[in-house]
Amino acid sequence: MTKRHLLLFFACILIGLKSFAADPSGADASGADAMASEGDDGYRLWLKYEPVTNASVKSEYLKYTTFIGCSAKGEIVQTASGELQVGLKQLLGKSVSATSSxxxxxxGIVLRIETGADTTQQGEGYRIQLSGGNIIVSSKSENGILYGTFALLRHMQMQQTIKGLSMASSPKVRYRMLNHWDNPDGTIERGYAGQSLWKWYELPERVDPRYTDYARANASLGINGTVLNNVNASARFMSQEYIVKVAAVASVMRKYGIKTYLSVYFAAPKTLGGLTTSDPLDPQVRAWWKEKVAQIYKEIPDFGGFLVKANSEGEPGPQDYGRTHADGANMLAEAFKPYDGIVVWRAFVYKADPNADRFKAAYEEFVPLDGKFDPKVIVQVKNGPIDFQPREPFSPLFGNMPKTPLGMEFQITQEYLGFATHAVYEAPIFKECLDSDTYVNGAGSTVAKVIDGSLHGYTRTLMAGVANTGNSRNWTGHPLAQANWYAFGRLSWDHQLTSEQIAREWIALTLTQNQKAGEHIKSFMLRSREIYVDYNTPIGLSRPWMGVHFAPEPWQNKGSRPDWTAVYYHRADSTGLGFDRTTSGSNALAQYRPEVQKKWNNPDQTPLPYLLWFHHVRWDHKLSTGRSLWEELCTRFYTGADSVKWMQQQWDLAKPGLDPQVYTDVAERLKVQRREAIWWRDAWVLYLQTFAKQPVPQGFEPQKQTLEEVKKSVNVYLMR
Structure with a gap:
């Protein structure tokens, strides 16, 4: 085990302790067979199917409950028919039988496979309409039938009228998948909701019923792929022992139109296969991977493909042999030629160069390779150039590789967003990136148009989300974190949906249909990300470092490499604060189009959310708000922390419309969030004050602790 993996192991232990403290149900409430407590324990997610209470709407629905007609007998259509039966029984109290006659x-409700010209992407689109006295759910494919069925049930759960019903929808992205960072020992890297869903020690003999509920939840959102294991992969997943285990999970996913993928350890030919090299151009290595892929497809005929992290953070890769990322990816793609699978190659790379800017690393390594990747390869790019920060500018890779399909990698799990104790609705983060304009083909060339293929004509398109699920009874630790899983799924299907639309929908399906309560919850959800940024990393601060990625430690300056320290990113000194990425600094801005550079090149014109990403600003510099940088920082830190009280008030106002168990769970976590927001505020303000040499502005209460006392509290936290 390398030093890096030891660090990750101990980080997982620390994370697990915090996760357990935040979610006492922990690993003991480990699945569908765990005893559910009274009230809403969150297990049913957005598939609660609670009885329709609007009498007139219910009477409309009941007119179409004579039968469920199935025009096909495929496994996925049968899944859709069974879901309809469950939904109608719970929503309307009516048992409805399925028939092919x-x-x-x-x-009735008819599930119909259409023939003829296909105008929907990969046939996964659906249409729902009234025709011949029936509700018709139609599609070119079984997957589309399933997605249409869930859309109809969602319509019913929202208690919307069925009069004049006519809906049609097709996915804008072809591969819509979750990336699980789950390890064979049951831990989850960056997991805050208990242990892994996958019980490898039980498989393949026992298949946990929870896998089916996981598949249902994903299919209801249109998610059609799942990567079961960590990108910091173990070679054992390429062994026959684990391939058979994965096949057992895949048999459950298949019924819901979900393909199973695996992350691979690039050096597996050496560590598992006994070869002397893992050089992607070596004939024996290429033959080993071809044989391995054939072995997988023998057990999993609909296997989705490989996800690869290579030559990043100590992971092996083709550069170990003087080869390129394209050489490595194309070698694996060659092994998939006889099959339908793909290779997803991550662009999260950066070297330990003390003189470099990590911001620039992915662009520098991948843009020269544009057009050199096999058609079966998708390069998966994080939304920002650093590492899932609370706010980042969009990655400059988007728009700069027109000959290579680029997939989006979002993070659903809250690695830098407060773990399982802070309520942060992530749809605004996803939308901010998707709606950003790359200007690659002029105005309107958004990131969304890059990843959906419409800008460059990609036929293979992908949106991936690093999953936030665990074996906690409510799946995600924090009940409101379910909304982030939901938002990712809905946006991967249709990136034109708004954050507000998705929040309103999720609240009604998951928490309450009390309109007044829903408005209070929606209000604080939509503001939660900005509130978090204000007390955590305002005005473009960022803070990644090698640790548990939560404790406020802006003074951290010791690491095995500069970019694994906090000071590398904020660059606070007696003059000012921020990372100069203009021509006078690292010149990372040059990786963007001139129109984007123009927006961010002048500190007086750069929008405040991105200011310190691109400029080292004097403490006394006057900003557009009329305040100096120091005054603005203090204002953000204080108002952000104080705004958590407003979130608590909004949640309290929603209490009459909420399940008591859900209300109490979130209310208690908000208390933790309030305390930790003050912790973050004090750590930043006291530390930066040592450089700014200025008092906290009038109107804000001075800190009750010294910097040394805050540092001591952080050290105690890290020792837990």
Whole structure:
């Protein structure tokens, strides 16, 4: 085990302790067979199917409950039919039987496979309409039938009228997947909701019923792929022992139209196969991977493909042999030629160069390779150039590789967003990136148009989300974190949806249909990200370092490499604060189009959310708010922390419309969030004050602790 993996191991232990403290149900409430407590324990997610209470709308629905007609007998259509039966029984109290003999009948719901020209992407689109006295759910594919069925049930759960019903929808992205950073020992890297869902020690003999509920939840959002294991992969997943285990999980996913993928350890030919090299151009290595892929497809005929992290953070890769990322990816793609699988190659790379800017690393390594990747390869790019920060500018890779399909990698799990104790609704983060304009083909060339293929004509398109699920009874630790899983799924299907639309939908399906309560919850959800940024990393601060990625430690300056320290990113000194990425600094701005550079090149014109990403600003510099940098920072830190009290008030106002168990769970976590927001505020303000040499502005209460006392509290936290 390398030093890096030891660090990750101990980080997982620390994370687990914090996760357990935040979610006492922890690993003991480990699945569908765990005893559910009274009230809403969050297990049903957004598939609660609670009885329709609007009498007139219910009577409309009941007119179409005579039968469920299935025009096909495929496994996924049968899944859709079974879901309809469950949904109608719970929503309307009506048991409805399925039949393949329904010609000439009316008053039912018909699931129909359409033939003829396909105008929907990969046939996964669906149409729902009233015709011949029936509700018709139609698609070119079984997957589309399943997605249409869930859309109809969502419509019913929202208690919307069925009069004049006519809906059609197709996914804008072809591969919509979750990336699980789950390890064979049951730990989850950056996981805050208990242990892994996958019980490898039980598989393949026992298949946990929770896998089915996981598949249902994903299919209801249109997610069609899942990567089961950590990108810091173990070679054991390439062994026959684990391939058989993965096949057992895949058999569950298949019924819901979900393909199973694996992360691979690039050096597996050496560590597992006994070869002397893992050089991607070596004939024996290429033959080993071809044989391995054939072995997988023998057990999993619909296997999705490989996800690869290589030559990043100590992981092995093709550069170990003087080869390029394209050489490595193309070698794996060659092994998939006889099959439908793909290779997803991550662009999260950066070297330990004390003179470099990590911001620039992915662009420098990948843009020269544009056009050199096999058609079966998708390069997966994080939304920002650093590492899932609370706010980042969009990655400059988007728009600069027109000959290479680029997939989006979002993070759903809250690595830098407060773990399982802070309520942060992430849809605004996703939307901020997707709606950013790259200007690669002029105005309107958004990141969304890059990843959906419409800008460059990609046929293979992908959006991936690093999962936030664990075996905690409510799946995600924090009940409101379920909304982030939901938001990712809905946006991967249709990136044109708004954050507000998704929040309103999720609240009604998951928490309450009390309109007044819903408005209070929606209000604080939509503001939660900005509130978090204000007390955590305002005006473009960032803070990654090698640790548990939560404790406020802006003074941290010791690491095995400069970019694994905090001071590398904020660059506070007696003059000012921020990372100069203009021509006078690292010149990272040059990686963007001139129109984007113009927005961010002048500190007086750069929007405040990105100011310190691109400029080292004097403490006394007057900003557009009329305040100096120091005054603005203090204002953000203080108002951000104080705004958590407002979030608590909004949650309290929603209490009459909420399940008591859900209310109490979130209310208690908000108390923790309030305390930790003050912790972050004090750590930053006291530390930066040593450089700014200025008092906290009038109107804000001075800190009750000294910097040394705060440092001591952080050290105690890290020792837990």
């Amino acid at each position: 329904f010609a000439g009948r009316s008053g």
